[in-house]
Amino acid sequence: MTRTTKPDDGGPTATPAASLRFDAVQKRYPGNARPTIESLSIEVPAGEICVLVGPSGCGKTTAMRMVNRLIEPTAGQILIDGRPNTERAPADLRREIGYVIQQTGLFPHRTIAQNVATVPKLLGWSTDRIAARTTELLELVGLDPEFADRYPAQLSGGQRQRVGVARALAVDPPLMLMDEPFGAIDPITRERLQNEFLRLQAQVRRTIVFVTHDIDEAIKMGDRIAVMRPGGRLAQYATPAELLLSPADEFVEQFVGADRALKRLALGRVRDLELEEPTRVRYGDPVAGVREALRRAEVPYPLVIDADGRPLAWLDDDDLHGERIADGIGSEVAVVDRDDILRDAFSDVLQHRVQYAAVTDHRGVVIGILSADAVARELAPPGPAPVQPAEAHHGTGA
Ligand SMILES: Nc1ncnc2c1ncn2[C@@H]1O[C@H](COP(=O)(O)OP(=O)(O)OP(=O)(O)O)[C@@H](O)[C@H]1O
Ligand SMILES: [Mg+2]
Structure with missing residues (x-):
């Protein structure tokens, strides 16, 4: 992989988006009678958004956390750009993979600006470059610059979530994991953030795994959608259009909802x-x-x-x-x-x-x-x- 820049100059980082593959991945937590994920195989081409949807407890967060080795699979493997992620140290993976945690996971004793700058700082970016990037990111997620010096506890839940998104985007990573990133945000701000995010994605073309409960969000955001059932079983993996036009079975049909025709409106743009x-x-x-x-x-x-x-x-x-x-x-x-x-x-x-x-x-x-x-x-x-x-x-x- 070619990094065209020295670690601390201000030039662009040219890390290409990474492909991602789950290959018969199984996860069994000790003490649980059944595996949380029986056997999951998904392929996400570089530069696409793959949305995982499914009922609570079906293993979405578990699947995601195995990518950056916060959780180790019981069997099978996960390949990033064709390379098993077990070949890489967990710390390296986590520096390289953007991660928005379901409950935001901001560092409480660091300011918003310091939170956003976590990875750039680890990578040794210059102070000026970090400051410029932080301002840019806060603006992107719709937070006033005055938030920069506040602490997470001084923000609302939705504002904290937006900081989480800004932090994950900080170094424009080749792969991003986003676990319900817009979950706690009101519908109007959520729509704006979704649009901003899609606009940004059209430019930077990162590979993104995006978890949501909300099928409408999945249809809007996903290049492909993986509908999961309990046990981490894949009910259907398809483009939003395929999912709406030909749901694979009754489970998917119910999940997509009776208003499939209306939902098709999410496929078109003005x-x-x-x-x-x-x-x-x-x-x-x-x-x-x-x-x-x-x-x-x-x-x-x-x-x-x-x-x-x-x-x-x-x-x-x-x-x-x-x-x-x-x-x-x-x-x-x-x-x-x-x-x-x-x-x-x-x-x-x-x-x-x-x-x-x-x-x-x-x-x-x-x-x-x-x-x-x-x-x-x-x-x-x-x-x-x-x-x-x-x-x-x-x-x-x-
Ligand atoms: N550390 C653990 N030990 C034992 N079981 C666990 C552990 N973590 C998760 N589980 C179980 O694994 C299953 C999947 O959990 P996971 O968090 O992946 O679900 P999810 O699909 O993300 O759900 P939600 O939509 O509610 O966030 C759940 O039944 C959960 O109780
Ligand atoms: Mg979850």
Whole structure:
């Protein structure tokens, strides 16, 4: 592996993402009648997010902790980049593998900044580089810089969890283990963190094992999902789409839930749909011109934007009187990001009176309009799948 930098300079670390393989891994705790994990085989390609889901006690945390040798398997082996992890000292593995613990596990006597800097410090980074990275990470997880000098006990549970995520990300590790990293966070912050995390992952392409109880989170975050049953048995290992479209058995079907069709909305992004064009207007524009433009418009409401093209308000018929559009009038606009998943965007649209949302790019500039109708069309049952000529003879029994 090539590290292109000396340990304490500020240059980029070029450690590539690592592949991970569980090979017939078994874990039997002494005194337990049955093994916690009977025999688990999973392969996670480098740069992918593998989500482990399953009922409490099915062995998710156990599986994860065997990767960095906090727990040793009873049989089988775990390979990182094709190399058994038993060839590496546990301390080396833990320095190299980011780990977000289910209960955060921050060091209580160290400040937030010191917690985040744990591994960079072990690796001998310079003070400046550590300080810059810490600030960057706290911002990423949405914590004010003023938290840097506080102690974990002075934070809420959700804030502590975010520090845990920042700490695991500190050195951009080739492999990350995240055990319910967003478990204790409110739904709105959680959605934001998930989105930030996916955006970051699209850039850095780390290999991530991610544990959650929440099937919606699994569908949103996972490239692949491993659904586990009690006894660490693998019920299905598949992409989110496969899991939703063809659950392997009744257990998976129940776990995925009866609203599978709705859940498919988590597979699409706003940017995948054809957006509609708004009639963009500014406060002070002549009303007659706006009325004229509206006659040809796809969206029946004019959208007020500011000088930079950011959305301000919807107008309706009642707002269009007098000579010019009066300052500050109109109703609230639902704003969604082009990278949001359709499920989150749909729920934002439905919470507003006008059932259209302004779609913005990363600068907050309006690039189009998403309508509740467009999302609903996406939900319509798919037509018969085109039959591949080679498969035409076999029939699918459907
Ligand atoms: N040190 C231990 N000794 C004995 N049994 C253990 C030990 N640690 C875990 N177990 C048992 O192994 C099983 C799996 O535990 P694990 O923590 O891996 O579950 P989990 O899937 O992460 O559950 P949760 O979703 O509740 O976090 C449980 O039944 C647990 O009681
Ligand atoms: Mg657990």
